[in-house]
Amino acid sequence: MKKYLAIYHDLVDKTKNNYWGEAEMLPSENSLTLEYDVSRETIRKALDLLAQNGYIQKVRGKGSVILNVNKFDFPVSGIVSFKELATNLKMPTRTIVNELSLIEADEKLQYKLDVEPGETVWKVVRTREISGEKVILDKDYFNKSIVPVLTKKACEDSIYEYLENKLNLKISYARKEITVEEPTNEDRELLDLDGHSNIVIIKSVVYLDDTTLFQYTESRHRPDKFQFVDFARRTQN
Amino acid sequence: MKKYLAIYHDLVDKTKNNYWGEAEMLPSENSLTLEYDVSRETIRKALDLLAQNGYIQKVRGKGSVILNVNKFDFPVSGIVSFKELATNLKMPTRTIVNELSLIEADEKLQYKLDVEPGETVWKVVRTREISGEKVILDKDYFNKSIVPVLTKKACEDSIYEYLENKLNLKISYARKEITVEEPTNEDRELLDLDGHSNIVIIKSVVYLDDTTLFQYTESRHRPDKFQFVDFARRTQN
DNA sequence: TTGCACAACATGTATATACAAGTTATAATA
DNA sequence: TATTATAACTTGTATATACATGTTGTGCAA
Numbered sequence: 001m002k003k004y005l006a007i008y009h010d011l012v013d014k015t016k017n018n019y020w021g022e023a024e025m026l027p028s029e030n031s032l033t034l035e036y037d038v039s040r041e042t043i044r045k046a047l048d049l050l051a052q053n054g055y056i057q058k059v060r061g062k063g064s065v066i067l068n069v070n071k072f073d074f075p076v077s078g079i080v081s082f083k084e085l086a087t088n089l090k091m092p093t094r095t096i097v098n099e100l101s102l103i104e105a106d107e108k109l110q111y112k113l114d115v116e117p118g119e120t121v122w123k124v125v126r127t128r129e130i131s132g133e134k135v136i137l138d139k140d141y142f143n144k145s146i147v148p149v150l151t152k153k154a155c156e157d158s159i160y161e162y163l164e165n166k167l168n169l170k171i172s173y174a175r176k177e178i179t180v181e182e183p184t185n186e187d188r189e190l191l192d193l194d195g196h197s198n199i200v201i202i203k204s205v206v207y208l209d210d211t212t213l214f215q216y217t218e219s220r221h222r223p224d225k226f227q228f229v230d231f232a233r234r235t236q237n
Numbered sequence: 238m239k240k241y242l243a244i245y246h247d248l249v250d251k252t253k254n255n256y257w258g259e260a261e262m263l264p265s266e267n268s269l270t271l272e273y274d275v276s277r278e279t280i281r282k283a284l285d286l287l288a289q290n291g292y293i294q295k296v297r298g299k300g301s302v303i304l305n306v307n308k309f310d311f312p313v314s315g316i317v318s319f320k321e322l323a324t325n326l327k328m329p330t331r332t333i334v335n336e337l338s339l340i341e342a343d344e345k346l347q348y349k350l351d352v353e354p355g356e357t358v359w360k361v362v363r364t365r366e367i368s369g370e371k372v373i374l375d376k377d378y379f380n381k382s383i384v385p386v387l388t389k390k391a392c393e394d395s396i397y398e399y400l401e402n403k404l405n406l407k408i409s410y411a412r413k414e415i416t417v418e419e420p421t422n423e424d425r426e427l428l429d430l431d432g433h434s435n436i437v438i439i440k441s442v443v444y445l446d447d448t449t450l451f452q453y454t455e456s457r458h459r460p461d462k463f464q465f466v467d468f469a470r471r472t473q474n
Numbered sequence: 475t476t477g478c479a480c481a482a483c484a485t486g487t488a489t490a491t492a493c494a495a496g497t498t499a500t501a502a503t504a
Numbered sequence: 505t506a507t508t509a510t511a512a513c514t515t516g517t518a519t520a521t522a523c524a525t526g527t528t529g530t531g532c533a534a
Contacts, residue, residue, distance in 0.1 A: 001517095002516090002517070003517080003518075004517080004518090005473060005474070008473065028483075028484060028485085029484080029485070030483085030484085038518080038519085039518060039519045039520070040519090040520090041517095041518070041519070041520090042517085042518060042519080044485090044486090045517090045518095047485095049473060052289070053472075054410070054412075057409070057410065057444070057446075057448045058485070058486090059446070059447050059448065059484090059485080059526090059527090060484075060485050060486065060525070060526050060527085061483085061484050061485060061486095061525075061526030061527040061528085062447075062484065062485080062526080062527060062528090063484060063485080063527095064485090065448050067448070171471050172294070172470065172471055173291070173294065173468065173469065173470045173471065174468075174469050174471075175291075175466070175467070175468055176465075176466070176467040176468075176469060177464065177465065177466050177467075178415065178463075178464070178465040178466075178467075179463065179464055179465075180417060180435065180437055180460035180461070180463055197434055197435070198417065198434070198435045198460055200417055207294070209296070210296055210299075211294045211296065211302045211304070223417035223435060224417070226415075226416065226417055227414065227415070227416055228413075228414065228415040228416075228465075229412070229413070229414050229415075230412070230413040230414075230415075230467075231410065231411075231412055231413075232410065232411050232413060233409065233410045234408050234409055234410065234411075235290075236242060236245065236286060237242070239486090239487070240487080240488075241487080241488085265513080265514060265515085266514080266515070267513090267514085275488075275489085276488060276489045276490070277489090277490090278487095278488070278489070278490090279487085279488060279489080281515090281516090282487090282488095284515095295515070295516090296496090296497090296514090296515080297495075297496050297497085297514075297515045297516065298495075298496030298497040298498085298513085298514050298515060298516095299496080299497060299498090299514060299515080300497095300514060300515075301515090
């Protein structure tokens, strides 16, 4: 339907598959205009997305340089689910659902999920196994007024897939915070800590399209298995 | 000069200073068109920047919702220099230049900075003190063919200010990687580790406007003083 | 041969227009 | 009264045009 998004995805695929070989240069905007039979502005919207996401660098007067994206990065950047992440990793992964329950929001959750005292929320605790080692502990909390039903099957498979495709929720943006803390007893119990005395915690607050808060997550990683990769652009002047 | 950037900065200031009070809603695009006396597309470019950087969320049919930005975050996100960061912190900070020298690139640096064997690069080692404690160790390496001269004064003040304003370099984007490792002897020597057995490392490769690589940096943080805050949007469908 | 001017081409900014599509309040209708 | 249509808003997509500005190679002139 949306032309600029279709073109964006097509160009992403082509850059990933080395379609332009070692040229390291995209065709000019005018060429692409002819190729896709759209206006130049539409091409520019697609190229802006490519630049935002680190696929290309636009150089004035010259053209768009293809940046060689590291394909085997561990992309915690953006909002990526473990399922999506696991497909990028070439290692065997497994998810264990430790808990799936409805609980009353305590004070911390009331604040984090912005719900009223006594309101019930979904609590999901999952252990992530990579190459046979339990190295990630995910604790998710969902606003029940937005996610009325949640099954163990969905938790084992992919909650995001369930939310987006079955419930038609439009997950839009998140605030993330990464810190390093001491492991709790729960961490020691559910993870193969292997003597490590620290744990990396990614706390995320996730919002829908219409700015409603619906999820709070703590993703707890064993430090030696943790890696965060980011592409950042300098602030506009 | 550039209208959409001027409008962007004006709107950022106004949202930060609660110009619209508790309304939590930006004026409509048409209102802003009249207010700034520009076309709607120009307004939309400014608003797209605000949305990208997490200041607003655009909701179709409704308008632009102002997201309350945490003003006291520790924003390692984006490409932010310690100088810029220190002004955000309300704590007293100090920079100690431990080393400023020209060295021959070893194998690792040849790879990271993409220089020839035997080429000389700038090496800068700086300790960052926050509230009297040495908690960050920054090791910077610059391509000498791009940065011919570097002074101790510039290192104590702000290298980025020097590079951007004096050398007119256009710093554009970076790839960052965050990991947790064991401290080295150098870390123990130059930092107040305070018994911590881990260190958080942010490795950055920084590029200019025209895609030339010019800097490799390792920013080494004491784990209890480390915090990374990020705003992320879900991938476009 | 060297250097300079210029044409050709690249991206960047700004505007105007048209229509699609989602939201909301109002007014007409059952 | 309750429901439904509608009008008047909102943002989203797509196009066309004009000119500014940076890059590169060609060819003329010294």
